[in-house]
Amino acid sequence: MRSDGILGSRDAEERSKWLKRKEIWLVVLGVILHAVYMLSIFDIYFKTPIVHGVDLVTPRFTAPAKRLVLLVADGLRADKFYEPDSEGNYRAPFLRSIIKTQGRWGVSHARPPTESRPGHVAIIAGFYEDPSAVTKGWKANPVEFDSVFNRSRHTISFGSPDIVPIFCGALQHSTWGSYPHDFEDFATDASFLDMWSLDQFRSLLNRSNEDSKLKKLLQMDNLVVFLHLLGCDSNGHAHRPFSSIYLNNVKVVDHVAESVYNLVEDYFKDNRTAYIFTADHGMSDKGSHGDGHPSNTDTPLVAWGAGVKYPRPVSSSNHSDSGFRFVDDHVHDSPTPTEWGLHGIERVDVNQADIAPLMSTLLGLPCPVNSVGSLPLDYINMSKAEEVEAVLANTKEILNQFLRKSYIKQSHSLYFKPFKPLSHYSSMLDKIEHLILSKEYDAAMDLSQNLRSLALQGLHYFQTYDWLMLMSVITLGYVGWMLYLVLHVLQSYTSLPGNIFGVEQAVQRNHHRKIYLYGCVVTAMLSSLLLLEHSPPLYHMYMIMTSFSWVQIFSEYRFINVLWKHLSGRKVNIVIKLLATTALSVFILEFLVSVFILIFSNLVRL
Ligand SMILES: [Zn+2]
Numbered sequence: 001m002r003s004d005g006i007l008g009s010r011d012a013e014e015r016s017k018w019l020k021r022k023e024i025w026l027v028v029l030g031v032i033l034h035a036v037y038m039l040s041i042f043d044i045y046f047k048t049p050i051v052h053g054v055d056l057v058t059p060r061f062t063a064p065a066k067r068l069v070l071l072v073a074d075g076l077r078a079d080k081f082y083e084p085d086s087e088g089n090y091r092a093p094f095l096r097s098i099i100k101t102q103g104r105w106g107v108s109h110a111r112p113p114t115e116s117r118p119g120h121v122a123i124i125a126g127f128y129e130d131p132s133a134v135t136k137g138w139k140a141n142p143v144e145f146d147s148v149f150n151r152s153r154h155t156i157s158f159g160s161p162d163i164v165p166i167f168c169g170a171l172q173h174s175t176w177g178s179y180p181h182d183f184e185d186f187a188t189d190a191s192f193l194d195m196w197s198l199d200q201f202r203s204l205l206n207r208s209n210e211d212s213k214l215k216k217l218l219q220m221d222n223l224v225v226f227l228h229l230l231g232c233d234s235n236g237h238a239h240r241p242f243s244s245i246y247l248n249n250v251k252v253v254d255h256v257a258e259s260v261y262n263l264v265e266d267y268f269k270d271n272r273t274a275y276i277f278t279a280d281h282g283m284s285d286k287g288s289h290g291d292g293h294p295s296n297t298d299t300p301l302v303a304w305g306a307g308v309k310y311p312r313p314v315s316s317s318n319h320s321d322s323g324f325r326f327v328d329d330h331v332h333d334s335p336t337p338t339e340w341g342l343h344g345i346e347r348v349d350v351n352q353a354d355i356a357p358l359m360s361t362l363l364g365l366p367c368p369v370n371s372v373g374s375l376p377l378d379y380i381n382m383s384k385a386e387e388v389e390a391v392l393a394n395t396k397e398i399l400n401q402f403l404r405k406s407y408i409k410q411s412h413s414l415y416f417k418p419f420k421p422l423s424h425y426s427s428m429l430d431k432i433e434h435l436i437l438s439k440e441y442d443a444a445m446d447l448s449q450n451l452r453s454l455a456l457q458g459l460h461y462f463q464t465y466d467w468l469m470l471m472s473v474i475t476l477g478y479v480g481w482m483l484y485l486v487l488h489v490l491q492s493y494t495s496l497p498g499n500i501f502g503v504e505q506a507v508q509r510n511h512h513r514k515i516y517l518y519g520c521v522v523t524a525m526l527s528s529l530l531l532l533e534h535s536p537p538l539y540h541m542y543m544i545m546t547s548f549s550w551v552q553i554f555s556e557y558r559f560i561n562v563l564w565k566h567l568s569g570r571k572v573n574i575v576i577k578l579l580a581t582t583a584l585s586v587f588i589l590e591f592l593v594s595v596f597i598l599i600f601s602n603l604v605r606l
C-alpha cells in the first residue's frame, strides 16, 4: 500500500487507521441509507386506499330483498367445489340444484394477498386492503372502514373469533358470537366449526319464539345474516385440499347452506331473502394460501333468492367475460371445465369486491363508502330503469371517493396536477340524469359505466400520485450512493492524484464547509416544501438521505475535477483497469451493507 494518497504526508499506519474509520462510517451510512429507502415500500405499495369524509349515496330504487344471508366458506377453492369426486358424484348437490334451477353462479376472483382478512374485507366492505393491514393484527381494525354490515338495520353473525369481530366488534346494531380460539384445533376434522355456526343461528331463530324483542328484530328490513364457516380452511391447512377430510368438508358447507336456506324460508315464509355463498380465498395444493395462484384466487360464488336472476342458458352472445382481466391479474379466457357439468348454464365471474355492491343493491342500501367494486348486473333481477339507478348509485359512490381524494390532494399540494379525464364529471352526471328522464336507459347505462371506470382510474391516479416523485428521489439517492463509493475507492485504493490536495488541506476544509452549508440550505428548503404539502415524515427522510449523499459527492468536487483531467490524458486500458477495481470494491461494500441489512431486518422481525 502506498503511504501517500489523499492524506499526503501521513504515514502508513495513520493512513490505515483513517481508512478503517472511514470504511466503518461508510458501512453505517450504507445500512442507514438502505434501511430508509427500504421503508419506501410502505409509501409506494402499502398505502391504504381508504379516504375519510366520503359522502354516502342514497339509492333511488326499491330494495329487491328484505334481508340477506351471506355464507362464506373460508378457504374453499372453486375447482374442489364445482368438480365431481372420483365416482362422478358432486360434492355440493344443494348448491348445484340452486345453480341449475333458481340462481346465478360464477367464480369470484380474489386479489393477493389471498388471506382471510383482506378477503372478507373485499366481500363485506368492497375494497382491497393494502397488504400492510395483514401485519396490523386480525381482530382490531387498523383503519376504520365502512361495510355492508354498517349500513344494515341489524347484522347477525357467527363464526371464527378472528373474523366476526373485525366487522361486528364495534357495531352497535349487531348480534354476534364466536367460538373460543382453542376450537380451531388443526389436528381433528374442523368441519364441526361450520356446524357450530349453523347451530348458533338455528338456536337464535328458536329463541325468538319466546323472545318477542328478538322476533321483532328479525322481522325488520335490511337484516343481514353472516355465517363464517372455517372448516375448509382449517382442514385445508392441516390435511391439504386433496384429502378426504377437506373434500368431505365441501359436503358439510353445502349441507349448512341447505339447512340455513330451509330454516330461513320456514321462518319468514315471504320469499324476501337473498342468499350469497362464496369463499374468502382458495387453498393451494400444499395446504397454504396467500399468493396469486388460481388455486388461491379462484373461489366459488352462488347467489339466489329475492332480487337474483334465474339461470340462463349459455349462448354465444351472452358470454362476455372471455379475455377480461380480473383483479388477480389473470386473463380468464379458459372455458369452464366440462367435468364441472355446468357448461350449459351462463357463468358470470366477478372480482371479489364486486360482491359488496351486489349485497348493497339487493338490500337497497348505499354502497360502503370505500367500496371499489362494480355492481355485477348479471346477478340482479331488476327493471331497466332500476338497473340504471343501481349502477348510477355505485358509480356516484366511487366518484365521491375520487372527488374526496382529489380535494385532499389539491388542498395539500403547492403544484396540483388534476386527473384530466374527469374534469367534466358534473356535465356527465347531468347528461345521465337527462337520459334517465327521457327513458333512454341503454345510453344512460353506458355513460354511467363509462363514468365509473373513469372514477376507478382516477382513484388509481391518486393512489399512485407520489410514485414518480418518490421513485425519482430514491433512484437519485442510490445513484449518489454508488458514485460516492466509487470516489472513495478511487481515493483510497488507487495511485490516482492523491497528493494533489496535500498542500491545500486548509483550502479544502474551507471548501467542504461551504458545500455542506449549501447542502443544508437546499435540504431545509426542500424539507419546508414537503412540510407545506403535509407529506409523511418518511418523505423527509428519503429526501434528506438523497441530498446527503449528493453533498458528499459535491464536497469532492476538486478531486473529481482533477480526476477527470488525469483520466482524459490516459490510455484506454488504464481506465478499464480502474473501472474494474472500482466495480469490485463497490460490490464488496454493497455486499457488506446487504449482510447488515439482512441481520437488521431479521432482528426487526423477531
Ligand atoms: Zn380464510
Ligand SMILES: [Zn+2]
Pocket (backbone or CB within 6 Å): 075, 116, 233, 234, 237, 289
Ligand atoms: Zn387459512
